[in-house]
Amino acid sequence: MSKHSTLIAATALAITAMTGVAFGDGHTDKALAAAVKARQAQMQLIGYNTGLLGEMAKGATPYDAALATSAAKNLSAAASLDRQTIWLEGSVQGTVDGTRAKADIWTNAAGFTEKATALETAADAMVTAAGTDLAALQAAMGGVGGTCKACHETYRGPKN
Amino acid sequence: MSKHSTLIAATALAITAMTGVAFGDGHTDKALAAAVKARQAQMQLIGYNTGLLGEMAKGATPYDAALATSAAKNLSAAASLDRQTIWLEGSVQGTVDGTRAKADIWTNAAGFTEKATALETAADAMVTAAGTDLAALQAAMGGVGGTCKACHETYRGPKN
Numbered sequence: 001m002s003k004h005s006t007l008i009a010a011t012a013l014a015i016t017a018m019t020g021v022a023f024g025d026g027h028t029d030k031a032l033a034a035a036v037k038a039r040q041a042q043m044q045l046i047g048y049n050t051g052l053l054g055e056m057a058k059g060a061t062p063y064d065a066a067l068a069t070s071a072a073k074n075l076s077a078a079a080s081l082d083r084q085t086i087w088l089e090g091s092v093q094g095t096v097d098g099t100r101a102k103a104d105i106w107t108n109a110a111g112f113t114e115k116a117t118a119l120e121t122a123a124d125a126m127v128t129a130a131g132t133d134l135a136a137l138q139a140a141m142g143g144v145g146g147t148c149k150a151c152h153e154t155y156r157g158p159k160n
Numbered sequence: 161m162s163k164h165s166t167l168i169a170a171t172a173l174a175i176t177a178m179t180g181v182a183f184g185d186g187h188t189d190k191a192l193a194a195a196v197k198a199r200q201a202q203m204q205l206i207g208y209n210t211g212l213l214g215e216m217a218k219g220a221t222p223y224d225a226a227l228a229t230s231a232a233k234n235l236s237a238a239a240s241l242d243r244q245t246i247w248l249e250g251s252v253q254g255t256v257d258g259t260r261a262k263a264d265i266w267t268n269a270a271g272f273t274e275k276a277t278a279l280e281t282a283a284d285a286m287v288t289a290a291g292t293d294l295a296a297l298q299a300a301m302g303g304v305g306g307t308c309k310a311c312h313e314t315y316r317g318p319k320n
Contacts, residue, residue: 026289027259037204037208038205038208038209040201041202041205041208042205043196044198045198045201045241048194048195048197051194067244070242070244072246077238077240077241080237081234081238082230082233084226085209085212085230085231151245
């Protein structure tokens with residue numbers, strides 16, 4: 001390493017330590033780990049609310065329009081979270097503990113956005129359906145379940 | 161117990177087993193535990209996004225209008241989740257592992273709603289402020305931090 005590049009590296013390290021942000025597209029390990037936890041919280045909320053709707057759809061719990069609407073609104077809100085701050089480039093399986101996010105999420109960003117938007121659309125449809133009646137809720141479940149599955153099949157890696 | 165009340169109790173148990181939902185205001189242990197996890201996911205998202213904004217406010221990370229807006233929108237979405245399905249009556253500290261929710265949340269529901277609504281309002285103000293400039297973001301932080309603190313002081317129990 002030349003004197004010049006050593007100086008640049010040392011300066012970069014100092015600025016990283018000061019700002020907590022790495023150069024270029026990079027992010028600190030701490031930022032990547034925090035983003036993964038935020039994403040897992042997002043998935044937890046999506047799963048919880050889909051579960052409540054699914055239980056009503058299959059008759060495991062009684063249909064209740066108010067509760068179904070509450071769950072559908074929360075599903076929609078969780079699905080529609082802005083991805084910029086929680087899907088940080090580099091927060092990928094193998095780099096950050098616990099995540100199963102494949103690198104394709106960033107190398108094929110348009111494809112990932114398409115899958116994520118499909119869930120947002122299905123969740124919005126569920127908000128209307130959930131407050132209508134049980135048959136409408138049941139009909140809307142396929143859209144929610146299908147868009148979850150489609151994204152996981154393409155962009156989620158194997159179990160850690 | 162009379163024959164009649166025994167029959168009612170037995171029927172209630174059978175229906176509970178079938179539907180997974182207890183009678184009256186009660187919920188199954190499984191439902192209460194799931195609601196607590198959903199709430200903790202909500203708090204995780206609130207904390208993550210408040211943290212990102214707080215780091216910019218104090219200059220630990222550079223001010224970035226797009227990232228700040230993303231964080232503020234996600235903070236607002238998380239703060240505004242419908243409480244009906246995630247703040248289930250009975251999911252209280254001492255009953256469900258891991259939660260610090262005080263019983264006052266349900267015995268003083270109007271008071272709790274007031275504190276929760278104050279955060280929603282502060283988060284909405286942050287959405288506008290975050291995209292304006294660093295000074296606006298810094299000015300809006302007090303509202304977010306203050307409403308978090310006010311609710312925790314009243315409705316959060318001691319560490320488990």
